[in-house]
Amino acid sequence: MSKIPGFKGKAFFAPMAGVSDPAFRLLCSENGAGLVVTELTSVHAIVAKEKELREQERKITDFIEYSERERPVSVQLFGNDIDLVVKAAKIVEPYFDVIDFNMGCPAPHITNQMAGAALLQEQEHVKELFTRLVKAVDKPVTLKVRAGISDSDKKMFLPIAKIAEEAGVKMIALHARTLKQGYSGEADWSLIKELKENVSIPVVGNGDVWTPEDAKRMIEETGCDYVMIGRGAMGNPFIFRQVNEYLETGTYEDISTDEKLGYFFKYLEYAKDYKIPFHAVRTQAMQFTKGLKGGSELRLRIGKSRDKDDLVRVIEEFKKQKV
Numbered sequence: 001m002s003k004i005p006g007f008k009g010k011a012f013f014a015p016m017a018g019v020s021d022p023a024f025r026l027l028c029s030e031n032g033a034g035l036v037v038t039e040l041t042s043v044h045a046i047v048a049k050e051k052e053l054r055e056q057e058r059k060i061t062d063f064i065e066y067s068e069r070e071r072p073v074s075v076q077l078f079g080n081d082i083d084l085v086v087k088a089a090k091i092v093e094p095y096f097d098v099i100d101f102n103m104g105c106p107a108p109h110i111t112n113q114m115a116g117a118a119l120l121q122e123q124e125h126v127k128e129l130f131t132r133l134v135k136a137v138d139k140p141v142t143l144k145v146r147a148g149i150s151d152s153d154k155k156m157f158l159p160i161a162k163i164a165e166e167a168g169v170k171m172i173a174l175h176a177r178t179l180k181q182g183y184s185g186e187a188d189w190s191l192i193k194e195l196k197e198n199v200s201i202p203v204v205g206n207g208d209v210w211t212p213e214d215a216k217r218m219i220e221e222t223g224c225d226y227v228m229i230g231r232g233a234m235g236n237p238f239i240f241r242q243v244n245e246y247l248e249t250g251t252y253e254d255i256s257t258d259e260k261l262g263y264f265f266k267y268l269e270y271a272k273d274y275k276i277p278f279h280a281v282r283t284q285a286m287q288f289t290k291g292l293k294g295g296s297e298l299r300l301r302i303g304k305s306r307d308k309d310d311l312v313r314v315i316e317e318f319k320k321q322k323v
C-alpha cells in the first residue's frame with residue numbers, strides 16, 4: 001500500500017495556476033514548505049502531450065517540469081473522464097511523490113466539463129474514480145476539495161471525503177469555501193474541524209492563512225494536521241520558514257526589503273532552468289514587490305518591462321535608490 005511521504009514541515013504550498021511554477025516551488029521548498037504541489041493540469045493534456053513527446057523521444061516532465069530538489073512534490077490533476085484520469089496518473093507517477101486530484105477549481109471552463117468543484121455533485125462517479133485511480137497507481141493519491149457548491153450545501157465535502165477515504169485516498173485538503181464563493185468572503189474554518197472529526201486520514205486546512213499566527217490558529221481551532229498556504233505565499237516564499245519557526249518557538253524573524261528582493265533574484269536564477277513564460281515571471285515580480293516602500297511606482301515600471309534583462313535592470317535600479 002502506498003504511504004504519504006514524510007513532510008518537511010506543517011505548512012504546504014498550495015497548487016496555484018500561474019504561480020506555483022517549478023522555480024517558485026523550489027524557493028518554497030527551500031524555505032521549509034512541507035510539501036509543494038504543481039498547478040492543476042488537465043488529464044486530457046497529459047495524455048495528448050505524452051504521445052507527442054514520446055514520438056520526439058522526450059518525457060512528460062518537459063511538459064510538467066519539476067526538480068529533484070523540490071521533493072516531496074505532488075502533481076495535481078483535474079478531469080472528469082475516469083479512463084483518462086487513470087491514464088494520466090500512470091504517466092506522471094514515476095516522477096512525483098503524490099498524485100493529487102482537484103475537486104476545488106471554480107473556473108467555469110473547468111466546471112463546465114463537470115471537473116474541479118463541479119464533481120462534488122457526482123458522488124457515484126467520484127467513488128468509481130477514486131477506487132480505480134488508487135488501484136491503478138503505486139503512489140499515494142490525495143484530494144483537494146472545496147466545501148460545497150453554495151452556502152445552502154456547504155457540507156457536500158463530507159460524503160465526498162468519506163467516499164475518498166474508503167477508496168484509499170491518503171490525505172484530504174479542504175479549501176473551506178464554496179464554489180459560488182470563489183475567493184470572496186471568509187473561509188469557514190469550522191468546516192475543516194468537521195472534516196477532521198469525520199475522517200481518520202490526515203487533513204490539510206486551507207483558506208485565509210496569511211501569517212504564521214493564522215497557521216497556528218488554524219491548527220489549534222480545527223485540529224488539522226497540516227495547513228496549506230496559497231495567496232499568502234505569493235511573493236512571500238519565506239512564510240514557510242516563518243511558520244515553522246513560529247510553531248516551534250512562538251516567535252519568528254521578519255524579512256528586510258533587501259532579503260525580499262534577494263529572493264526574487266534567486267527566483268530569476270532558478271527560472272532559467274524552466275520554460276516559464278516572461279509574463280508569468282513578471283507577475284511573480286509584481287508579487288515580490290508588494291508591500292515595499294515605493295513598490296507601487298516600481299510595479300508600474302515592472303509592468304512596462306519587455307524582457308527579463310529589462311526587468312532585472314528596473315529592480316536593480318530600485319535597489320540602488322534604496323541603499
Ligand SMILES: Cc1cc2nc3c(=O)[nH]c(=O)nc-3n(C[C@H](O)[C@H](O)[C@H](O)COP(=O)(O)O)c2cc1C
Binds near residue numbers: 014016018039206
Ligand atoms: C491564482 C490562483 C491560482 C490557483 N490555482 C489552483 C490550482 O491550480 N489548483 C487548486 O487546487 N487550487 C488553485 N487555487 C486555489 C488555492 O490552491 C487555494 O485553495 C486558495 O487560494 C485558498 O487558499 P489561500 O487563502 O491560502 O489563498 C488557486 C488560487 C489562486 C489565487
